[in-house]
Amino acid sequence: MLLNGEPQSLIAMTDRGLTLGDGFFTTLQIRQQRPLLWALHVERLRWCVQRLHFPELDIPRLYERLCSQLVGIEQGCCKIMYTRGSGARGYGIQGCQAPNELISVHDYPELYRQWQQSGIQLAVCQGRLGLTPLLAGIKSLNRLEQVLLKAELENRGVLEGLVLDTEGMVVETVAANVFWRQDSVVYTPDLALSGVAGVMRAWILGYLKQQGIRCQPIRANLATVKAADEVWISNSLMEVVPVTGIEDVTYQNHAMARQLQTAFLSAAQA
Numbered sequence: 001m002l003l004n005g006e007p008q009s010l011i012a013m014t015d016r017g018l019t020l021g022d023g024f025f026t027t028l029q030i031r032q033q034r035p036l037l038w039a040l041h042v043e044r045l046r047w048c049v050q051r052l053h054f055p056e057l058d059i060p061r062l063y064e065r066l067c068s069q070l071v072g073i074e075q076g077c078c079k080i081m082y083t084r085g086s087g088a089r090g091y092g093i094q095g096c097q098a099p100n101e102l103i104s105v106h107d108y109p110e111l112y113r114q115w116q117q118s119g120i121q122l123a124v125c126q127g128r129l130g131l132t133p134l135l136a137g138i139k140s141l142n143r144l145e146q147v148l149l150k151a152e153l154e155n156r157g158v159l160e161g162l163v164l165d166t167e168g169m170v171v172e173t174v175a176a177n178v179f180w181r182q183d184s185v186v187y188t189p190d191l192a193l194s195g196v197a198g199v200m201r202a203w204i205l206g207y208l209k210q211q212g213i214r215c216q217p218i219r220a221n222l223a224t225v226k227a228a229d230e231v232w233i234s235n236s237l238m239e240v241v242p243v244t245g246i247e248d249v250t251y252q253n254h255a256m257a258r259q260l261q262t263a264f265l266s267a268a269q270a
Contacts, residue, residue: 002103005065015100017083020091021142023099024048025081026199029108029237033070035078036268037236038063040199045080048138054082054099066103075108077237083141112238116261119242119254120233122173123161124222125149129171129194137197149174160233162222162246165194169219176235177201178243179215180228181256187228190217200234207263222246232257239264 001009016022026044028035035041042059049057066078080103087096127149135142153161153174162178165171171189172178177198179188186208191197208215225231230253231243240261242254 002065002069002101004101005061011083011100011102012086014086015083016085016087016096017081017100017141020084021140021144022052023081023083023141024052024054024139025079025141026139027236028078028080029239030070030073030076030078030105031268032075033067033073035066035070037199037203040202041080041236043202044139044197044199045082048082048140051138052140053093054084055097057082062101065101069103069105073105076105077108078103078105081141109237112241115238115241119244120160121158121244122231122233122246123153123156123158124247125152125161125163125174127152127163129163129165131165131167131193133193136194137191139196146174162225164222168221170222170225171195173233176233176238176241178225178231178233179204180225180232181230182228184214186213186215186256187220188215188217190219198234199236200239203264203267204234204240204260207260229253230256232260234260 003011011018026041028037028041045057062080066080069078083100084093084096085098085100087093129145149161149163153159160173160175162173163171169189170178172195177188177200179186188201189195205215226246226249231246231251233241233243240257242257243251245251
């Protein structure tokens with residue numbers, strides 16, 4: 001792991017990322033020693049900086065540090081994390097002008113290859129996401145909701161689950177964004193009140209717009225999603241994964257998901 005560009009495995013006990021979850025991160029897929037969707041990850045990082053009142057990032061320096069860790073990696077993943085650093089005890093951010101930057105590289109989750117080919121069955125989580133407009137869309141360091149939801153899935157013996165908010169609207173899965181197609185229109189949850197706006201989600205939205213395929217973010221209940229012709233999930237590591245079923249509903253048509261998989265493969269190889 002690099003901490004502010006230097007090899008390190010420890011961080012101060014007073015760091016606000018540890019004490020308050022005060023920070024944000026993004027997770028990149030690495031292929032042939034380069035980060036995929038780098039421009040979209042930079043866009044996410046800058047958006048988090050603005051929303052969370054962090055100092056401006058030095059993106060060229062970040063990219064140089066990142067690339068120094070990717071030598072010899074044919075496929076893997078990398079987490080870039082920023083904390084607000086150490087400051088006065090309490091919630092105030094005055095005096096916290098030295099954020100910490102952490103870069104770590106990890107193996108690619110091989111399970112995702114199987115998911116891409118065979119698809120995945122989704123459960124519906126019993127836990128619900130709160131409505132948090134101040135943090136909606138942000139990949140913040142506070143992921144306790146996801147920790148609890150993942151614990152629920154593990155206790156139930158299922159791999160992934162659709163998550164609703166406290167008003168019963170579909171938001172995402174525990175670790176991915178969700179899309180569904182009804183006839184020729186694609187839908188995805190509106191994330192203005194909760195959820196994470198993923199980088200792969202952004203790529204899919206851009207691709208669909210480029211292809212002239214209508215995609216509409218909406219607040220939809222579970223019944224609406226279950227009635228779709230096709231459903232898929234996405235994040236920057238799993239890319240696009242067809243959903244074979246949600247609870248007692250099954251999906252046989254994966255045409256759009258396969259189209260997106262092919263398009264992303266071409267883009268990644270360019």
